[in-house]
Amino acid sequence: MITINEHYLKLRASYLFSDIAGRIARFQEEYPDREIIRLGIGDVTRPLPKACIAAFHKGVDEMADDATFRGYGPEQGYPFLRQAIAEHDFHARGAAIEPDEIFVSDGAKCDTGNIQELFSTDIKIAIPDPVYPVYLDTNVMAGRTGSHADGRYQGIVYLDSTKENGFAPEPPKEKVDLIYLCFPNNPTGSTITKDQLRRWVEYARNNQALILFDAAYEAFIRDESLPHSIYEIADAKEVAIEFRSFSKTAGFTGTRCAYTVVPQECLAYDKSGNRHSLHAMWNRRHTTKFNGVSYPVQRAAEAVYSPEGKAQVRELIDYYLNNAAIVRKTMAELGYDSVGGDNSPYIWVECRKDSWDFFDMLLRKAGVVCTPGAGFGRCGQGYIRISAFNSPEKVKKAMANIKAALR
Ligand code: MLT
Numbered sequence: 446m447i448t449i450n451e452h453y454l455k456l457r458a459s460y461l462f463s464d465i466a467g468r469i470a471r472f473q474e475e476y477p478d479r480e481i482i483r484l485g486i487g488d489v490t491r492p493l494p495k496a497c498i499a500a501f502h503k504g505v506d507e508m509a510d511d512a513t514f515r516g517y518g519p520e521q522g523y524p525f526l527r528q529a530i531a532e533h534d535f536h537a538r539g540a541a542i543e544p545d546e547i548f549v550s551d552g553a554k555c556d557t558g559n560i561q562e563l564f565s566t567d568i569k570i571a572i573p574d575p576v577y578p579v580y581l582d583t584n585v586m587a588g589r590t591g592s593h594a595d596g597r598y599q600g601i602v603y604l605d606s607t608k609e610n611g612f613a614p615e616p617p618k619e620k621v622d623l624i625y626l627c628f629p630n631n632p633t634g635s636t637i638t639k640d641q642l643r644r645w646v647e648y649a650r651n652n653q654a655l656i657l658f659d660a661a662y663e664a665f666i667r668d669e670s671l672p673h674s675i676y677e678i679a680d681a682k683e684v685a686i687e688f689r690s691f692s693k694t695a696g697f698t699g700t701r702c703a704y705t706v707v708p709q710e711c712l713a714y715d716k717s718g719n720r721h722s723l724h725a726m727w728n729r730r731h732t733t734k735f736n737g738v739s740y741p742v743q744r745a746a747e748a749v750y751s752p753e754g755k756a757q758v759r760e761l762i763d764y765y766l767n768n769a770a771i772v773r774k775t776m777a778e779l780g781y782d783s784v785g786g787d788n789s790p791y792i793w794v795e796c797r798k799d800s801w802d803f804f805d806m807l808l809r810k811a812g813v814v815c816t817p818g819a820g821f822g823r824c825g826q827g828y829i830r831i832s833a834f835n836s837p838e839k840v841k842k843a844m845a846n847i848k849a850a851l852r
Contacts, residue, residue: 452588455598461578461820462486465804472808482843484772485814487631487790487832489696491764493745494757497695500748504741518737521728522549522704526743529750530704534689540676546708546724548731549738549746551701553661553690558583559734560657560686560705561623563726564713568622571602573614575632575821575828577659580625596823605824606633612784612793613637616648624649626675627659629666632821632830633793634769634785639672646675649684655713655723656685661703664694664762666788682708686723693790695749695758702738702746765790768840769833775844776831779851790833793818803829810850813843 459467465485473481493501507513521527527544535542550556558579566588572581574597581598584590591599602621604614612635613628626645628637649656658675666673675685687706691697711723738746748754769786776783776794786792796803800817807813807829818828833840 450586450588452586452590455585455590455592456582457593460582461816464820465814465816468805469808469814479812481808481812481814482835482839482846483814484831484833484835484840484843485816487693487834489693489698489765489834490836491696491761493696493700494749494754494761496748496751496754496757497745501700501741501745504744508740515740518740518743520732520735520737521545522547522738523740523743526747527704529747530689533750535674535676535706538673538677540674541682542674542676542706542708546706547704548707548727549702549704549743550731550735551703551738552692553659553688553703553705554579556703556705557625557657557659557688559730560727561587561589562730563723564623564655565716569600569602569620571604571617571621571624573606573625573627573630574603574823575606575818575825576625577627577631578821580657580659581822596819596826603822603824606630606635607824608782608784608795611635613641615641616645620652620654622652622654624654624656625659626656627661628672629662629789630785630791631659631662631789632791632816632818632825633828634787634789634791634830635793636666636668636671636788638670639678642672642675643678646678646681646684650680653714654684655711656681658685658687660687661690662693662789662791663689664758665766665790667766668788671788676706676708682710683712686711686727691746691749694762695746695754696761697742697746700742700745702742764837765833768835768837771837771840771844772831772833775848779848786833792831792833794829794831795827796829797827800826800829807847807850811843811846813846 527547531544606612612633663673675681690703707724707727712720772792773786783794800819804817816830818825
């Protein structure tokens with residue numbers, strides 16, 4: 446008899462964004478003529494930067510020619526891209542990350558979801574609340590939690606991210622083994638200072654713990670005092686893995702390209718306390734289960750680092766940040782407190798009501814899709830997340846509709 450992984454039965458029925466997509470589809474069936482403005486899932490709306498498109502085309506042309514055609518590439522990514530990443534994303538910020546520590550992949554969602562395979566099932570995990578659901582759900586699937594009660598899984602150490610702590614929790618008093626952090630944060634849009642991040646690195650070093658640092662939104666940082674990478678903190682290479690993505694940086698959500706940094710120094714332990722290289726383990730996993738991002742896509746990603754690419758990416762991010770400013774201003778005018786939106790594409794709005802009710806109300810009365818905060822965890826109750834990924838025209842229209850609905 447074929448039997449199932451019963452840990453799946455502990456999961457909520459569907460993934461948050463699939464659940465929301467279902468609600469929107471039902472609404473559209475009911476009201477086929479109503480215009481809907483999507484400020485929900487963080488999916489980009491603008492085309493790839495011109496520099497990336499040119500490189501992409503050139504890569505495709507090379508695949509059409511006997512002399513330049515390529516079959517399987519290195520699973521970890523082509524040297525040209527790993528070199529460009531190391532130089533521009535890390536060396537330029539004083540972080541000593543080398544190309545062979547970079548693993549190019551098809552998405553930070555997959556990597557943040559898959560990384561937990563490297564660890565034993567009885568480790569103690571700390572996960573922020575609210576949180577990007579992938580971190581939690583993949584650990585539930587792997588059997589690292591008990592059942593779900595009162596909006597929480599047993600066995601997880603939740604790091605409450607609240608108004609009181611500026612949505613940047615401090616390390617817990619108790620000992621944990623694996624810590625998920627995401628800054629600029631999804632969903633709250635909050636940021637972390639170097640001092641705060643240093644305390645996490647110290648905590649991990651003192652507890653033989655590991656930090657999984659999701660920096661998918663670093664390109665949105667405009668406050669130069671904020672860290673773009675955890676490796677800007679001394680000694681972080683021993684205790685941190687970092688995830689990056691070209692999705693939000695350069696509009697690659699539909700093109701798929703990301704990378705994970707696993708430093709050579711990064712260690713974990715077996716039951717006898719022997720040290721093991723996580724770099725070697727991730728390399729083993731990556732080469733066994735992944736066959737590389739396509740050559741033209743990696744050429745397109747490399748172009749992000751050309752002078753034109755950098756300027757175009759900056760302009761692209763500014764475009765979304767301007768939208769974010771419009772959202773924050775409107776919500777403030779309406780008397781709603783919010784955070785995020787200045788170094789992040791997400792605005793976390795205190796709606797002072799049940800978040801799913803507020804979500805439904807905005808959809809029905811304003812035709813605007815947001816994301817209910819409660820979908821990201823218990824601490825998200827009473828909040829909604831508004832994403833800046835749309836055109837300024839649509840964002841302005843959405844804000845006008847919301848004003849009319851709420852007044
Ligand atoms: C989000 O809306 O939180 C993101 O789109 C999720 C993702 O990048 O997978």
